[in-house]
Amino acid sequence: MNTSTQHLLEAKALGKEFPGADQSIAVLTGVDFALRPGESVSIRGESGSGKSTLLNVLSGLERADAGQLFWQGQDVSRYSLSKLAAARTRFMGFVFQAYYLAPELNALENVLLGARIAGRVDATVRARAEALLVRVGLKERMKHASTKMSGGERQRVAVARALINDPPLVLADEPTGNLDESTGLAVMDLLLEIAGEAQKSLVLVTHNPDFAARTQRQLTLHWGQLA
Numbered sequence: 001m002n003t004s005t006q007h008l009l010e011a012k013a014l015g016k017e018f019p020g021a022d023q024s025i026a027v028l029t030g031v032d033f034a035l036r037p038g039e040s041v042s043i044r045g046e047s048g049s050g051k052s053t054l055l056n057v058l059s060g061l062e063r064a065d066a067g068q069l070f071w072q073g074q075d076v077s078r079y080s081l082s083k084l085a086a087a088r089t090r091f092m093g094f095v096f097q098a099y100y101l102a103p104e105l106n107a108l109e110n111v112l113l114g115a116r117i118a119g120r121v122d123a124t125v126r127a128r129a130e131a132l133l134v135r136v137g138l139k140e141r142m143k144h145a146s147t148k149m150s151g152g153e154r155q156r157v158a159v160a161r162a163l164i165n166d167p168p169l170v171l172a173d174e175p176t177g178n179l180d181e182s183t184g185l186a187v188m189d190l191l192l193e194i195a196g197e198a199q200k201s202l203v204l205v206t207h208n209p210d211f212a213a214r215t216q217r218q219l220t221l222h223w224g225q226l227a
């Protein structure tokens, strides 16, 4: 067994640049990262240090310019974007700062949207979506339009959506960044609890040192590298 197969996710020497006004900006300059199954890791770093870029590259939403990326031991570095998208639906759930719910859909339909992308929605999937919404405390809100929900409720829907395909990995990019302190704490409690009880791996980008301290490993992104 090579080292890559023991890790749920592994990145080697990832590089990413964006075009700037005169010259390109190197955002990631050799990121090495390995995540074990069930492990939780937090990533902190100044605004603009490349945290979102890193999560986008790790999740295949954006392609790295250099380095290698392994998902469950598979080198996905050269996968086409469509092949990456297909693999991603079963491999990871993503929670964004700004929720990214479909505004015209209710809570349940938003959660089911995550399942539709992965395949057919049958009674089992529907029951799982309802159970997840109960688990995140939205039993009475399943048929609410997402636009009529508070920020905390929307992020709870997003957490349920991230878990609908039972992925081994959840990535969360400042999931409490738009929430007030107590609502943010409640969402973070929920995210860490559910990830822990379902033995999901979690990569959490957060500015909050108290939240970061609750993950098993704490990393900082600085000058394009993780330390």
Ligand SMILES: Nc1ncnc2c1ncn2[C@@H]1O[C@H](COP(=O)(O)OP(=O)(O)O)[C@@H](O)[C@H]1O
Pocket (backbone or CB within 6 Å): 018, 019, 025, 027, 045, 046, 047, 048, 049, 050, 051, 052, 053, 054
């Ligand atoms: N699509 C893009 N095009 C050009 N520059 C980008 C793009 N996305 C991010 N950047 C730049 O990359 C740097 C890192 O951004 P980001 O990953 O969003 O940082 P963070 O999430 O740590 O705040 C910033 O300088 C940002 O302006």
Ligand SMILES: [Mg+2]
Pocket (backbone or CB within 6 Å): 051, 052, 053, 173
């Ligand atoms: Mg960001």
